[in-house]
Amino acid sequence: MKDKRVKVGIVGLGRLGYRHAENLALRIPHCELLAVCSVAEEEVKQARAKWGIPYGYTDYEQMLENRELDAIFIASPSEFHCEQIEKALGAGFHVFSEKPLGLYLEEAERVEEAVARHPDQVFMLGFMRRYDPSYAEAKQRIDSGEIGEPVLIRCYSLDPAGKLDSFLRFARNHYSGGLFLDMAIHDLDLARWYLQAEAEEVWAIGGSYAYPEFAELGDAETGAAMVRFAGNRIGIFVAGRNCAHGYHIETEIIGTKGTLRIGTIPERNQVILFNETGAVKTCAEGFLERFEQAYLREAEEFIRCILENRKPSVSVRDGVESTRLGYACKKSFETGQLVRVKF
Ligand SMILES: NC(=O)c1ccc[n+]([C@@H]2O[C@H](COP(=O)([O-])OP(=O)(O)OC[C@H]3O[C@@H](n4cnc5c(N)ncnc54)[C@H](O)[C@@H]3O)[C@@H](O)[C@H]2O)c1
Known part of the structure; x- marks a missing residue:
C-alpha cells in the first residue's frame, strides 16, 4: 500500500x-x-x-x-x-x-x-459527524456502558443567521429537501447510531418567523420534531436557519446512568473576552469551521477503505433509514399529522 x-x-x-x-x-x-x-x-x-x-x-x-x-x-x-x-x-x-x-x-x-x-x-x-472526535468519543462512551441505556437524544442544528443569504441562494437554485431532510438529517443519523433503534413515529412542526422567504419555498426557518424510536426511546430534534450567535450544533444523550453533552457552547476556541457585557465566547461561524477535522477524517477513511478492501461503518442502509425518517418529518410538518415512519 x-x-x-x-x-x-x-x-x-x-x-x-x-x-x-x-x-x-x-x-x-x-x-x-x-x-x-x-x-x-x-x-x-x-x-x-x-x-x-x-x-x-x-x-x-x-x-x-x-x-x-x-x-x-x-x-x-x-x-x-x-x-x-x-x-x-x-x-x-x-x-x-x-x-x-x-x-x-x-x-x-x-x-x-x-x-x-x-x-x-x-x-x-x-455523515461526517460520526468522524468528528467529540461525536466519536461519545459513541465509544455509550458503547462501553458509561451512561447505561441511552433513552433520550436531544439535538440542535442551527445554521448561522449570517449565512442565511447563501443558504437561500442554494435553496432557490436547487431543491434542498427542506429543513428536516437537509439540516436535521445529521441528527437523525446520530440518533439511530447512538440509540441503536429505528424510528417508529414522528410529529414535526415549524414556521417562518423572521424570514417569510422560507414559507414561500414551502420550507421552515425554524422547526422541531419529536420522534418515538423502537423500545420507547425518545428523540427531540430542533433545526433552524436563523441562529444569531453562529453555527450551533449541540447534542445531548440521556441514559439510565448518566448524560453526555456535545457542543453545549458552540465555541470557536478557548478565548474568553471579559468586558462590560460579561464573559464573551465567540462561536463557530459555519460547518466548514466546526467540522474541519471530520471532513478530513471521513475522506481519509474512504481512501483507506478502498486500499484495504473493506467497507466503511456508514452504510447505504444508514442513508436509506435517515432519508425515510427525514421524509416522515417533512410529511408531518406539511400535514400537521403524527406520521408512522414505517408502514
Ligand atoms: N455534510 C455537511 O456538513 C454538508 C454541508 C453543506 C452541504 N452539504 C451537502 O453537499 C451538497 C452540496 O452542497 P453545497 O452547499 O456545496 O452546494 P453549492 O450549491 O454551493 O455547490 C453545488 C456545486 O455543484 C455544481 N453543480 C450543480 N449542478 C450540477 C450538476 N448537475 N452536475 C455537476 N455539478 C453540478 C455547482 O456548480 C456547484 O459547484 C449538498 O447535497 C448538501 O446537502 C453537506
Whole structure:
C-alpha cells in the first residue's frame, strides 16, 4: 500500500465541494485528485489552476469515461446524488456521496440495490459527524456502558443567521429537501447510531418567523420534531436557519446512568473576552469551521477503505433509514399529522 494512490474525480465545487476538493488534492494520504467536474466552467478552471488538476469537466458523464480514475466523490446538490451514485457505480467506480443519500425514499432504495449489485466497490455516505472526535468519543462512551441505556437524544442544528443569504441562494437554485431532510438529517443519523433503534413515529412542526422567504419555498426557518424510536426511546430534534450567535450544533444523550453533552457552547476556541457585557465566547461561524477535522477524517477513511478492501461503518442502509425518517418529518410538518415512519 506504501506507494499506491487512489485516483479521485470530484463532482460539485461549491460551498462544501471546494473544501472536499482541497482536502483530496492536498491533505489526504494515498490520494490523488485527478479530475474535477462542475456545471460552472469557471469553478472547473479555477480548481484546475489552483491545484494543478490534470482533467476538468462540465459534463459528469464525460468524467465517468475517464478510465484512469478509481473513485468518484459527489458533492453536487442533493437532487443529483442518487442518479450520480448509480451512474458511477455502474461505471465501476468506488463512490463517496455527500448527504442526504436521496430526497425521496424510492430513489434511496434504488441506490441501496445498486450498491448491493456492486459488492466489490466501496460506497460511503458523508455523515461526517460520526468522524468528528467529540461525536466519536461519545459513541465509544455509550458503547462501553458509561451512561447505561441511552433513552433520550436531544439535538440542535442551527445554521448561522449570517449565512442565511447563501443558504437561500442554494435553496432557490436547487431543491434542498427542506429543513428536516437537509439540516436535521445529521441528527437523525446520530440518533439511530447512538440509540441503536429505528424510528417508529414522528410529529414535526415549524414556521417562518423572521424570514417569510422560507414559507414561500414551502420550507421552515425554524422547526422541531419529536420522534418515538423502537423500545420507547425518545428523540427531540430542533433545526433552524436563523441562529444569531453562529453555527450551533449541540447534542445531548440521556441514559439510565448518566448524560453526555456535545457542543453545549458552540465555541470557536478557548478565548474568553471579559468586558462590560460579561464573559464573551465567540462561536463557530459555519460547518466548514466546526467540522474541519471530520471532513478530513471521513475522506481519509474512504481512501483507506478502498486500499484495504473493506467497507466503511456508514452504510447505504444508514442513508436509506435517515432519508425515510427525514421524509416522515417533512410529511408531518406539511400535514400537521403524527406520521408512522414505517408502514
Ligand atoms: N455534510 C455537511 O456538513 C454538508 C454541508 C453543506 C452541504 N452539504 C451537502 O453537499 C451538497 C452540496 O452542497 P453545497 O452547499 O456545496 O452546494 P453549492 O450549491 O454551493 O455547490 C453545488 C456545486 O455543484 C455544481 N453543480 C450543480 N449542478 C450540477 C450538476 N448537475 N452536475 C455537476 N455539478 C453540478 C455547482 O456548480 C456547484 O459547484 C449538498 O447535497 C448538501 O446537502 C453537506
